[in-house]
Amino acid sequence: MxxxxxxAIATVLLAPAPASDPPTWVFFADKRVNADELEAALARRADELAPRTMRRRVRVRGDRGVDVRDLSPASQYVQAIAATGVRIRTTSRWLNAVSVEADGAQRAAIAGLPFVAGLRPVARAQRADHAPLGTAEPSPSAAFGVAETQLALLxxxxxxxxxxxxxxxxxxxxxxxxxxxxxxxxxxxxxxxxxxxxxxxxxxxxxxxxxxxxxxxxxxxxxxxxxxxxxxxxxxxxxxxxxxxxxxxxxxxxxxxxxxxxxxxxxxxxxxxxxxxxxxxxxxxxxxxxxxxxxxxxxxxxxxxxxxxxxxxxxxxxxxxxxxxxxxxxxxxxxxxxxxxxxxxxxxxxxxxxxxxxxxxxxxxxxxxxxxxxxxxxxxxxxxxxxxxxxxxxxxxxxxxxxxxxxxxxxxxxxxxxxxxxxxxxxxxxxxxxxxxxxxxxxxxxxTCTDGDGDGHFASACGGDDCDDGDPARHPGAAEVCDGRDDDCDAVVPDGEVDGDGDGVLPCAGDCDDADPARRPGAPEDPDDCIDSDCDGEGDLACAPTTGGGSDTGESEASTATPTSGTTAADEPSTSSGASDSGGGASGDDGCACSTRGRGAPLGLLLGLAALRRRRPRSRVSSRPQ
Known part of the structure; x- marks a missing residue:
């Protein structure tokens, strides 16, 4: 045993006024660093700080982790203070100050320096002696010995x-x-x-x-x-x-x-x-x-x-x-x-x-x-x-x-x-x-709960907020990816991740028509139907644009054509780039009148932009305990 x-540890007592002059804080007006020097000085200080310090600062502050407070007081100022004959005790970056041992005349001289913002006594306190109270015999039979009670209270x-x-x-x-x-x-x-x-x-x-x-x-x-x-x-x-x-x-x-x-x-x-x-x-x-x-x-x-x-x-x-x-x-x-x-x-x-x-x-x-x-x-x-x-x-x-x-x-x-x-x-x-x-x-x-996948979120089955405690990629705050799942556990699968036509290809993965299972990446192309069946953004050869003769005035007229597949003009709009005097469009051997005024944006680009709009990130709420 x-x-x-x-x-007993006695209280901190107010110190009696010392016979000698107390130490003094000397605060400086600035760090004497100009804008051109500041960036390099901050970079040097960031390198001096422990990496663990920088990670903590960046995470909590949300900035680069260093600022002008991290720079030492200007060496010229410190040297000028020392030149008055005082003893410099400590230097503070954060306060832009030094503490010194100085007499009254020295303090007066320092106070008159143009770069000194102010002086203040260094605060003091003092402990009393530790007074013994006697002996005691507790029973250290618990798991933490004599400390069991004080630990249990917490x-x-x-x-x-x-x-x-x-x-x-x-x-x-x-x-x-x-x-x-x-x-x-x-x-x-x-x-x-x-x-x-x-x-x-x-x-x-x-x-x-x-x-x-x-x-x-x-x-x-x-x-x-x-x-x-x-x-x-x-x-x-x-x-x-x-x-x-x-x-x-x-x-x-x-x-x-x-x-x-x-x-x-x-x-x-x-x-x-x-x-x-x-x-x-x-x-x-x-x-x-x-x-x-x-x-x-x-x-x-x-x-x-x-x-x-x-x-x-x-x-x-x-x-x-x-x-x-x-x-x-x-x-x-x-x-x-x-x-x-x-x-x-x-x-x-x-x-x-x-x-x-x-x-x-x-x-x-x-x-x-x-x-x-x-x-x-x-x-x-x-x-x-x-x-x-x-x-x-x-x-x-x-x-x-x-x-x-x-x-x-x-x-x-x-x-x-x-x-x-x-x-x-x-x-x-x-x-x-x-x-x-x-x-x-x-x-x-x-x-009281489990975090089976180690993602920092506890399983919903025991009161946590992780909708899949077997997958570290799925938890509140996780990025949604194109997988057809609710990755951020907000109980919503993004629109672009729903396979509406059941063809096994998601809109976010390139399905250009999620209402038509025949249109998807890898689907067979019919070269005569003027439909981009494989969603590659390329039209059928039979529907390639042709150029008609220009009119006498040099102006163009728009015309629409109806594809042989039965697709309506509203489904597949096109314009003629060069109408004849009669306004008729040039007709190909397959009978598909697919004249255009000029090539618009490729279908793949338009679909990509649409997918991006559907995939705009939503705000998410942190699950950190409060």
């Missing part, structure tokens, strides 16, 4: 039973650091890691870090992706992760939002599908500024969401008073989490909404009080902790399972899906939003 202990066991683990999903996790010493991380797939605090790739504790730097991130990561057999499990142990260390834990060194922005931009550019962070900021901001647009981290989150990155964040631990949420939980479209205890009751410490512009927050609830996590610094021990910091990775894990089931979910679709299937979708409030996440309900037909 694993060793068990207990721990419907995770049912999702895991139907095969979902998060496989194929990439999650960016941003926190204080990560130690992978514990055996629950033995099978974790880490794609990349970066330390934005010390500027290297070491995300575990290292010289220069505060004591316990990597503790919080380690516990968060275990809730998301830990796996220790029947002793413990996170929600989605099959995911791949990108790890960013962006938080300082020293009591004297509050963590700053510029590192958060740097980490978020890096994770998005590395190809993550989903992002989770349990950090939030409220120093320098007043409640009227929690409108989802003002805080710098909120502005960065808006760009990430627009790029298709699904984002989960903590709503804060400042409850129970109204309006106590933190940034970037105030962003419209980000999935902000409140916390409950293991009975599903909202925790007192969980921050409440609304945002300053009246929107409901948090969005959803997940367990965040007395939840089980790995004990940092050990190989096989576990402990309990509290905080929306812990509710967030549990919710993000459910998001990963849903992305495995439905890989093309956009941020907006993920939020809508989780809201509409949560515990009280019809009565959201600012204590718990739309309620406790129900992952099993959100998965919909994935766990």
């Amino acid at each position: 694993p060793l068990i202990a207990a721990l 419907g995770v066991p049912a999702l895991r039973e139907c095969g979902l683990t998060g496989a194929g999903v990439v999650i960016g996790v941003q926190d204080s650091g990560f130690s992978l010493q514990h055996q629950a991380f033995a099978g974790l797939h880490v794609l990349a890691s970066r330390d934005f605090v010390q500027g290297d790739d070491v995300v575990a504790d290292e010289p220069g870090d505060g004591e316990g730097q990597d503790r919080h991130g380690t516990m968060v990561l275990s809730l998301l992706a830990g796996d220790d057999g029947d002793a413990y499990s996170g929600v989605a142990p099959g995911v791949s992760v990108i790890l960013a260390k962006t938080e300082r834990v020293d009591e004297e060194e509050p963590y700053e939002e510029d590192l958060y922005v740097a980490g978020l931009e890096w994770i998005e550019g590395m190809g993550a599908d989903l992002f989770t962070a349990s950090l939030g900021y409220f120093d320098w901001y007043e409640h009227p500024q929690y409108d989802g647009k003002t805080a710098v981290v909120s502005q960065a989150a808006m760009v990430a969401l627009a790029n298709g990155l699904v984002m989960f964040t903590a709503n804060g631990n400042e409850g129970p008073e109204p309006g106590t949420l933190i940034a970037p939980a105030d962003v419209d479209g980000i999935i902000a989490l409140g916390a409950t205890n293991l009975d599903g009751v909202v925790a007192d410490f969980s921050s409440r909404g609304p945002t300053s512009d009246g929107r409901t927050k948090p969005d959803l609830l997940a367990p965040g009080k007395d939840v089980w996590v790995v004990r940092p610094g050990t190989d096989n021990e576990y402990l309990q902790g509290n905080g929306t910091s812990f509710a967030t990775p549990l919710a993000a894990g459910v998001g990963a399972l849903l992305l495995e089931a439905y890989p093309e979910l956009t941020p907006g679709e993920m939020l809508a899906l989780l809201r509409t299937t949560a515990s009280h979708p019809d009565a959201p409030d600012n204590d718990g939003g739309w309620g406790m996440i129900d992952g099993y309900a959100a998965a919909g037909l994935y766990c």
Whole structure:
């Protein structure tokens, strides 16, 4: 049995004003790139971004996937800032800004530069120490060990039973650091890691870090992706992760939002599908500024969401008073989490909404009080902790399972899906939003139906919308092809695909007269009947046009002829190209008077145009789950 202990994760506290000058954001007025240079610069940036990032962006945005926001701030501007003697901390493409360490005189000099749009302090916050609560002895006899209850509240066991683990999903996790010493991380797939605090790739504790730097991130990561057999499990142990260390834990060194922005931009550019962070900021901001647009981290989150990155964040631990949420939980479209205890009751410490512009927050609830996590610094021990910091990775894990089931979910679709299937979708409030996440309900037909042909649509027999679950070419949204079937499952076979005369040839396949079974491609031709029986657009030789003598005036007269087959003039109109003085048409040896004024469009071309008109595409409705 694993060793068990207990721990409470205290709330994020407002940092006291530091003795030294705080870091400062410097925002630039433009990117200093002209129209001639822009195209080449965007192409270079597209090549630099991970292919997975570009595919996500193009799919969600519907454009080329890059724009001027993806370009670095102008190097001339950055050099001019550095020339004032400041230390440049971070650079943001999305915000077109740098963060610097500067004194008052340097800030004044920078503010006077013509290309500087404005300055703003870098927001700070700080965690309190982790206070131990004692020990506990749960009974880890269930399939997921000590984590069974917290996972069951979210419907995770049912999702895991139907095969979902998060496989194929990439999650960016941003926190204080990560130690992978514990055996629950033995099978974790880490794609990349970066330390934005010390500027290297070491995300575990290292010289220069505060004591316990990597503790919080380690516990968060275990809730998301830990796996220790029947002793413990996170929600989605099959995911791949990108790890960013962006938080300082020293009591004297509050963590700053510029590192958060740097980490978020890096994770998005590395190809993550989903992002989770349990950090939030409220120093320098007043409640009227929690409108989802003002805080710098909120502005960065808006760009990430627009790029298709699904984002989960903590709503804060400042409850129970109204309006106590933190940034970037105030962003419209980000999935902000409140916390409950293991009975599903909202925790007192969980921050409440609304945002300053009246929107409901948090969005959803997940367990965040007395939840089980790995004990940092050990190989096989576990402990309990509290905080929306812990509710967030549990919710993000459910998001990963849903992305495995439905890989093309956009941020907006993920939020809508989780809201509409949560515990009280019809009565959201600012204590718990739309309620406790129900992952099993959100998965919909994935766990209760079949997709036998692997086309992403479930069989109609079990409630899906696939009219033929044995043929991957037939499903809602599929292109109609000339096969006489309802390929897009709209219960309508296109007109051109109906064999009206039963000759085995469809109009869309070249049947030029679907009312006459004797006329079809490959049918025998009667050279004397003036009928295009084989639909090749060529007339009979006996009906070839002839040229009559011109009249004295040079003008032509039209005349019609009746074919010997009995076809009426209305069926086969023709005109004479050269009438005699008497107006008679030239007659061939077969007695067929088929004179013409001039050759019109070939019959095959006319039939082709008619077929195209019949085959104009219809609008189709996506079957993506909502």
